Amino acid sequence: MxxxxxxxxxxxxxxxxxxxxxxxxxxxxxxxxxxxxxxxxxxxxxxxxxxxxxxxxxxxxxxxxxxxxxxxxxxxxxxxxxxxxxxxxxxxxxxxxxxxxxxxxxxxxxxxxxxxxxxxxxxxxxxxxxxxxxxxxxxxxxxxxxxxxxxxxxxxxxxxxxxxxxxxxxxxxxxxxxxxxxxxxxxxxxxxxxxxGTPCMTGLSCLAIADAQRLTHWADVVGAMSFEALRGQLNAFDAEIIALKPHPGMQIVGSNLRSLLDGSEVLANSQGIRTQDALSIRSIPQVHGATRDQLAHATRQIEIELNSATDNPLLLGTPEAYRVVSQANPHGQSVAMAADLLAIAVAELGSIAERRLDRLINPTVSGLPAFLVSQPGVNSGMMIVQYVAASLCAENRQLAQPAVTDNYVTSGLQEDHLSMGTNAALKLHRVLDNATQILAIEYLLAAQAFEFLKGQRFGVGTDAAWRLLREQVPAYDEDRWLAPDIAASAALLRSEALLETVYRSCRNVAAINTAGARLAREYDGSDATNRSDAAASSRASLAPTNNIDGDPKTYRHP
The missing domain is CATH 1.10.275.10 (Fumarase/aspartase (N-terminal domain))
Structure with a gap:
């Protein structure tokens, strides 16, 4: 591409x-x-x-x-x-x-x-x-x-x-x-x-959509790694069960998880070790899927605004027969609400990720060494990075408060209802940055947990993600400066090309795994034929962030 x-x-x-x-x-x-x-x-x-x-x-x-x-x-x-x-x-x-x-x-x-x-x-x-x-x-x-x-x-x-x-x-x-x-x-x-007009909040929100699209894809990868490291019970992701709650985003996440985890000996050997997992582990399709659905809604709202006339007054007709109409199209309520809603949805991605990563470092529930390090005591391991994630979650809860519900009177009572849309879009970017860091910490911890389980085969997608991180960050054998590790992990989560590498690894099982085949097709857009608009819209959320085909080099709107 x-x-x-x-x-x-x-x-x-x-x-x-x-x-x-x-x-x-x-x-x-x-x-x-x-x-x-x-x-x-x-x-x-x-x-x-x-x-x-x-x-x-x-x-x-x-x-x-x-x-x-x-x-x-x-x-x-x-x-x-x-x-x-x-x-x-x-x-x-x-x-x-x-x-x-x-x-x-x-x-x-x-x-x-x-x-x-x-x-x-x-x-x-x-x-x-x-x-x-x-x-x-x-x-x-x-x-x-x-x-x-x-x-x-x-x-x-x-x-x-x-x-x-x-x-x-x-x-x-x-x-x-x-x-x-x-x-x-x-x-x-x-x-x-x-x-x-509304180009300010709309342009900012377009960039936020790109970052949110990428982050939702990575969240499924990282969540799958934590699920595997905690030896989750795969029945929760059963295709028939997921289909009984037909939210589009939930179907995509369920398919992603099954494909990423396909072939995992870790999970095969862990079936039946508990009746059911904690909610932060077994509700990944429900929570991640809801975020995807809100992202799809926000995208529709923002793209409508992008293609709207939002000046005041607006000029209609021709020089020979025209109308000048004062109205309120510059009011950015639709974009402001979309950005506020997306901030809540992304904050929830970070919130559930923080709960998962906390379980990874707690030997009571993980069955792994305390704080994921050999010789705990002399080594603190991954103890304090969970504090960082908790702090970022707390900030996101504050930022998830809607901007659009704030209202002030300006311009001598003339402009007495305001969208606060630019504030909404800017705080959405901060929520995305924080959620990226939280998921980067979870990625780091899940990969470290894999070090204690690598005698068994991992899922085809989770294994690819683990190896990808290990190219940048070595295993954590004893305490070292952790900030660069988090930064390296976050850099991976900002890469579309590396995300594609992980998902395309699922092609390796496409011939024998229907879910994996569908995932691979959806990722590159090759199953776009004969789909309803609704299905195409929901599945398009799996496409790469810049979903524009390469040739010809000029993308011309007809």
Whole structure:
């Protein structure tokens, strides 16, 4: 599977993978002739409004509580510039470059709906920022919806503020000059278009979907390793039993676990040693599956938003017959709720992982050496890493509190219900980071537990995962500095290629294991024919994060 080198915005809807390809992987973004035509049509409507003197919010009026102040002539361009400067008042550490790039990408997609009225040269300038790797420095805090984050991107077009360019932080004007570019001169409504809408929370959420997709796949691998190390009872994952509760995500997880654990002598020799396992062990399909289902729901919500027109006002029709409609499409409630829900779901992945890893180090329930080390006492082993996991779980419980239920009044009572969608998306990223670290610790501990069981054959997938970690982290024979081991484990969990290696190991049993064969087919998408949309949607969650076929190199929306 080759990386996509160009994303072309045309007529069809875009996917979260397109945003990730541009923001994270550096794919070139361009617009089709039809997309440019839509942008030009909306801009021509703005020119008609200005020429006619018709009152239209943000075109020839003040903003927010100042919406009843009329403006004329040169004031319209000045309003656009002043809008960016006055709104660029965020605080806190700068967003990572990929997050800012995701926001810009989502904004451009928004403008190509052709309902905003942004001048063509402004969209061209945003494309230039992306494609020439000039990334505005955007403070991470200060948006109740989107305004301050978007404004910090917009001022870079004016040559104001700082940007990341060629590995250095420098004034925006200096970076523009290095590329032979001039600051943009804004026209009527340009300033409002640049700060308005939901691209901020939507772009951030697209990146979060990518990370959540990958993490759910790894969670099944790591959970299967812990299950095997604790000699779980496989009846809990029986296909007929799992099918009696037909949540789509649960079916996928059950299939994954059976395939990953196929051929395990450890489990074969452990059947019947207990009546049933603790819930954190036997409920992996139910808990992991629920997270997958919430991820599927969040993805649908976020992709709908990505392909929506979210400016205010919106411009409908043609220059000859148009309507200017003030409404509330910039309200990001759908994305905010989706991000909040996904944060809860991901926090639960971390919560159950922490319970499993705690059992691994407790000899009372594991049947393994205390804290997974020889000579416990002189060696503390894996004792304190469980503290770390517990701390991260506690933080995730705090972060899982919904942002969307907070509400404040802004702009002189004019904006009196707010989504807090950007806050929701940003805290989702923190939850994902924490959950990744928790699963990295579980991965480390499960692999160490395997060292005490390796006289028996492991499952085909769990064995591959164990060997993969051992290429980076040696077995823990005596106490050593553990932080680098956790970092190495977490790095593996951030790798799609290595994840694919583990799942593809299940092909080794595909000929004799129906579940393994289905898993292998679903992973590479080869069973996509003759599936219902619902089935395709649920099974698509098993696809790699950047699920875009390689050739041709340009992925063009028809």
């Amino acid at each position: 080759s990386p996509v080198e160009e994303i072309v915005i045309g007529e069809g809807p875009l996917r979260w993978q397109d945003v990730v390809a541009v923001a994270r992987n550096g794919a070139h973004l361009s617009l089709s002739a039809s997309a440019w035509a839509r942008i030009d049509n909306a801009q021509a409507i703005v020119e008609c409004i200005v020429a006619s003197g018709e009152r239209a919010y943000g075109v020839n009026t003040g903003l927010g509580a100042l919406c009843n102040v009329s403006l004329h002539g040169e004031q319209l361009s000045q309003l656009s510039r002043n809008t960016l400067l006055s709104h660029a008042c965020g605080v806190g550490a700068a967003l990572p470059d990929e997050q800012t790039r995701a926001i810009i990408c989502a904004a451009i997609i928004n403008y190509t709906q052709g309902k905003s009225g942004l001048h063509r040269q402004v969209v061209e300038a945003l494309l230039t920022l992306l494609n020439r790797q000039i990334t505005p420095q955007v403070p991470s805090q200060g948006s109740v919806g989107y305004l301050t984050h978007m404004a910090h991107i917009g001022i870079a077009l004016l040559g104001v503020g700082n940007v990341s360019y060629r590995g250095h932080i420098m004034p925006a004007l200096q970076a523009l000059d290095a590329e032979g570019l001039s600051p943009v001169v804004l026209g009527a409504k340009d300033g409002l278009c640049l700060v308005n």
